Amino acid sequence: MDSIIKVDGIRKIYNMRKAKEMFVAVDDVSFEVEKGEILGLLGPNGAGKTTTIKTICGLLVPDKGSVIINGYDSVKKRNKALRHISAVLEGNRNLYWRMTVEENLEYFAGNRGMARKAMKPHIDKLLTQFRLQEKRQELVNKLSRGMQQKLAIAVAMLANTDVILLDEPTLGLDVETGYEVREILRTIAKKEGKTIIISTHDMPVVQDLCERTVIINNGKVIADERVDHLLQLFKTSAYQINLQEPLTEEQQEMLHFEFPIHSWEGLNLQVSLQEEQEIYALMDILKRNHTPIETINRTEVNFEKVFMQLVKEEAAS
Numbered sequence: 001m002d003s004i005i006k007v008d009g010i011r012k013i014y015n016m017r018k019a020k021e022m023f024v025a026v027d028d029v030s031f032e033v034e035k036g037e038i039l040g041l042l043g044p045n046g047a048g049k050t051t052t053i054k055t056i057c058g059l060l061v062p063d064k065g066s067v068i069i070n071g072y073d074s075v076k077k078r079n080k081a082l083r084h085i086s087a088v089l090e091g092n093r094n095l096y097w098r099m100t101v102e103e104n105l106e107y108f109a110g111n112r113g114m115a116r117k118a119m120k121p122h123i124d125k126l127l128t129q130f131r132l133q134e135k136r137q138e139l140v141n142k143l144s145r146g147m148q149q150k151l152a153i154a155v156a157m158l159a160n161t162d163v164i165l166l167d168e169p170t171l172g173l174d175v176e177t178g179y180e181v182r183e184i185l186r187t188i189a190k191k192e193g194k195t196i197i198i199s200t201h202d203m204p205v206v207q208d209l210c211e212r213t214v215i216i217n218n219g220k221v222i223a224d225e226r227v228d229h230l231l232q233l234f235k236t237s238a239y240q241i242n243l244q245e246p247l248t249e250e251q252q253e254m255l256h257f258e259f260p261i262h263s264w265e266g267l268n269l270q271v272s273l274q275e276e277q278e279i280y281a282l283m284d285i286l287k288r289n290h291t292p293i294e295t296i297n298r299t300e301v302n303f304e305k306v307f308m309q310l311v312k313e314e315a316a317s
């Protein structure tokens with residue numbers, strides 16, 4: 001694998017001074033990111049996504065483990081490693097709200113050592129790419145949340161780094177702007193060969209945009225898979241069964257024991273199986289207890305269902 005980022009067994013402990021306690025936010029997290037890949041870092045609230053992103057971009061130093069960026073250790077060779085990375089951590093809060101769109105881009109370009117003449121075509125290209133040309137003279141505080149978010153990503157693109165880290169890039173955006181941001185990110189990755197790591201709760205972002213996902217729960221990696229593979233895996237195992245009669249208590253107990261990932265509402269039973277053949281064992285349990293089955297269907301799977309199930313499975317293990 002031609003990886004540009006290698007996160008190797010990182011651990012991050014926060015010292016809670018007031019409570020005089022330590023909190024392990026991320027523990028033994030490892031994954032790699034290939035050049036040109038879009039990776040979705042997914043997890044419930046407080047799972048450790050932002051901590052992981054901040055550790056990758058050098059804002060936090062891991063207590064254990066390492067982050068290697070393009071061959072350079074992010075702590076030992078900090079400057080060389082971080083040269084390859086730009087990040088949008090708090091979206092619109094990275095911007096100067098009392099400056100215009102263009103002034104923000106010029107300011108940050110200048111900050112990165114770009115000469116005034118050289119920055120002009122670069123800024124024009126970004127304004128076109130992010131469809132912000134008409135807003136170039138607008139103050140940032142007059143822009144919509146979506147436009148501010150687009151500008152924050154455009155500012156990060158100024159550095160023209162190989163890797164872009166985005167923490168919740170579609171948070172608070174309406175469906176249309178969320179879609180537009182996704183399209184822009186897809187273009188950046190595909191046409192410009194950028195590597196993108198996105199931390200998100202937004203399942204359509206993962207399903208639609210990311211090739212691979214690393215799912216973090218309680219500070220640990222619980223899945224590291226190609227998104228299409230995960231969807232396929234769950235597609236073959238999720239069933240919806242309509243019963244003619246409700247489940248007896250005995251059946252409920254048996255099901256709970258044999259198939260931990262299931263739920264039911266009235267006559268509708270949803271179940272996820274480890275292997276396809278298990279459907280016969282399930283039918284057997286229902287038959288033995290004289291519960292006639294009306295229909296059995298494979299459930300349509302979206303990424304949200306996959307995610308919920310993986311987190312549930314992990315909690316049950």
Ligand SMILES: Nc1ncnc2c1ncn2[C@@H]1O[C@H](COP(=O)(O)OP(=O)(O)OP(=O)(O)O)[C@@H](O)[C@H]1O
Binds near residue numbers: 014023025044
């Ligand atoms: N500076 C800090 N001091 C103490 N605890 C912290 C600090 N920052 C984060 N935490 C805790 O570490 C855990 C992981 O936080 P983190 O922000 O990385 O999670 P997250 O997955 O990004 O969550 P969310 O999706 O809610 O943003 C949480 O329990 C959080 O409360």
